[in-house]
Amino acid sequence: MTSNDILFKALSDPARLRILDFLRKPGSDCCTFEGKVCACDIERELGLSQATISHHMKILVAAELVAATKLGRWMHYTIRPETFAATAAWFAERAAGTAPAPRPKGSVAA
Amino acid sequence: MTSNDILFKALSDPARLRILDFLRKPGSDCCTFEGKVCACDIERELGLSQATISHHMKILVAAELVAATKLGRWMHYTIRPETFAATAAWFAERAAGTAPAPRPKGSVAA
DNA sequence: TCTATATATCGATAGATTTCGATATGTCAA
DNA sequence: TTGACATATCGAAATCTATCGATATATAGA
Incomplete structure (x- = not known):
């Protein structure tokens, strides 16, 4: 499995997409x-x-979509923007139709 | 299932990722x-x-990642750049940490 | 240390997914 | 119309995944 396989598998479950959404705009309850x-x-x-x-958090962390830090008894999770930015570039590359190998540096359309 | 669910499920199989790669740089054989x-x-x-x-092509077409046209007996497939561009924007949005609902128009960081 | 709480792991089950061979459908050329 | 070929669909087998209850681990407080 490449890291892309792991990433897209992590994104391929509705529950995990909901978790990512919630991490962007959490309520003000609890912890x-x-x-x-x-x-x-x-x-x-x-x-x-x-x-x-x-189980889902483990998969999101393995895909580097989410960072986990332990605070006392609690696990705290946050989005990892670098991974989203890199994936945005992956899609932008394919939207632009450019091949990955012979591309001049700095031309990613992200 | 939302269209995002369908999209990410389509991307979550190694065989389909290989197909997308091949569509970007096909060899000069056959059809x-x-x-x-x-x-x-x-x-x-x-x-x-x-x-x-x-089966895989049906899934890629349903996710709008690939366009299919029938030419005689043959099906011809191509990448759909709009979908890749829109998905790039989806990731860029999350990389930028902006919320989707209360965002002024035109501020997508793609 | 003992107890309560937060999270992780285990084992099992139901449902989904990938893959195939067999067969059906559709299209071109005689 | 008939035969050959490209693709789609069907039905089944094997594997994977999401989910749960039960239990283990770790931490804070008494």
């Missing part, structure tokens, strides 16, 4: 603080079991 | 003509059965 969202918030937002949320 | 690739070329390139390729 959420300064855009850092804890797992229990996500669990309540999605209505899935704790085990399932833990 | 390939002016960047239009026929199903038999893809079949030979990937080493999968004809039924499997047909």
Whole structure:
């Protein structure tokens, strides 16, 4: 599996897309603080079991879409903008029809 | 299923990613003509059965990643750059951390 | 240390997905 | 119309995935 395979597999589940959306605009309940969202918030937002949320977060972190930091008992999650930016470039490249190998540097249309 | 779900599911299979790559830089064999690739070329390139390729192409077309045109007995496939551009914007939006709803028009960082 | 809480892991199950061979459909050329 | 070829669809097998309850691990507080 390439890292692209891992990335797109991570994005290919509706629950995980909802999690990414929630990380962008979390509510002001519970442990959420300064855009850092804890797992229990996500669990309540999605209505899935704790085990399932833990599983999804592991996949999102492995795909480098989300960063995880442990604060005491809580895990706090945030979007990783670099990965989104790199993926935006991947799509922009293909939208522009340019081949990946023989491209002059700096020409990514992102 | 939203159209994003369909799109990301279409991208979440290694065989389909290889097909998208091949559509960008097809060889000069067989029916390939002016960047239009026929199903038999893809079949030979990937080493999968004809039924499997047909299945994958259906998914890529449904996700609007690929356009299909029938020429006589042959199906010719091409990348749909609009979809890649729109998806690039989707990622760029999230890389920039902007929310989708209350955003002034024209501020997408793509 | 003991208890409560937050998250991770395990094992199982239901449902989805990939893949194939077989067959159907559609199109061109005799 | 008939035969050959390209692609689509069908039905089945194997594998993968999402989900859960149960349990383990880790941390904070008493």
